[in-house]
Amino acid sequence: MIEQEDALSVDASTLDRFEQLAIAAGEKILEYFDNRCPVWAKADRSPVTEADHAAEAVIVDGLRAAYRGVRCVAEEAVSAGVMPNVLGRAFFLIDPLDGTKEFIAGRNDFTVNIALIRDGTPLIGVVLAPATRMLYSGRPGYACMSEVGADRGIRNRQRIAVRARCEPPTIVASRSHASADTDEFIQRYPDAKCMSVGSSLKFCAIASGAADIYPRLGWTMEWDTAAGHAVLSAAGGRVMSMDGTVLTYGKRGQSSDVDFANPWFVAEGGPRGSI
Secondary structure (H helix, E strand, C coil): CECCHHHCCCCHHHHHHHHHHHHHHHHHHHHHHCCCCCEEECCCCCEEEHHHHHHHHHHHHHHHHHECCCEEEEHHHHHCCCCCCCCCCEEEEEEEEECHHHHHHCCCCCEEEEEEEECCEEEEEEEEECCCCEEEEEECCEEEEEEECCCCCEEEEEECCCCCCCCCCEEEEECCCCCHHHHHHHCCCCCCEEEEECCCHHHHHHHCCCCCEEEECCCEEHHHHHHHHHHHHHCCCEEEECCCCECCCCCCCCCCCCCCEECCEEEECCCCCCC
16 A cells, blocks of 8 residues: 555556556446446536446545545546645546547447646556547557456557657547637648547547547546556647647646646647647
8 A cells, every 4th residue: 555645656567557557448438338327427517427436436545545635636536525734745646437428329439537646747547448448548658559358457468659740630539519709710720620529538649640630629627638648648649729738637726727727738649739
């Protein structure tokens, strides 16, 4: 059991624990996927289901058992007004079911997301798509994609990396959160190929070399992006806000937005260019 946040490692053992917790949470979500699952509206009018809460309990309980004293910031707990008073240098960001709209609609592109943040940077992240059993993992200097077997074992692990920017680029955008500002951004690349993907899988598409740019010119929260950001960074990509600064985490007391809200950003792979 890790009792001090500074002792929390960013090595394979921590990544492995994240993977196992994501798989367990994913199995819990699939118990609800083929059955009618009650849906409620949160204060921000976004949907939430029993599956969200059940998966979050699996992850948070597992992290607290393994890492005593390291704070957890989890989407549904925060929605209920439960969050740490002090984050510390290192903390966990959890989105137990990103892409709830996709989940409710019976589509496959919803994900489980767990990330370790240290000094505002996402260092370790896992993104699991339970319905397709695809797992994306990242820690400093190492990113991979794997398959999860019916026995919950991880197989066919492959290293991944961003590709050199294609011209025209492939732009991946949100299926459920399209906006006029995003459309205007995409028009800067008149010959671009466009992919529509739900949840944090957009980061993973860039990390695995299937896409080049993901513009998010709309509202997101840190738990929506942290795990995918960690995977993309490990694969050689970056996530930048529109003012050219790196997207950071642990944002509280913001004058223009709520705690943990992100500014607009663009995620990209390949050679660094201008957003």
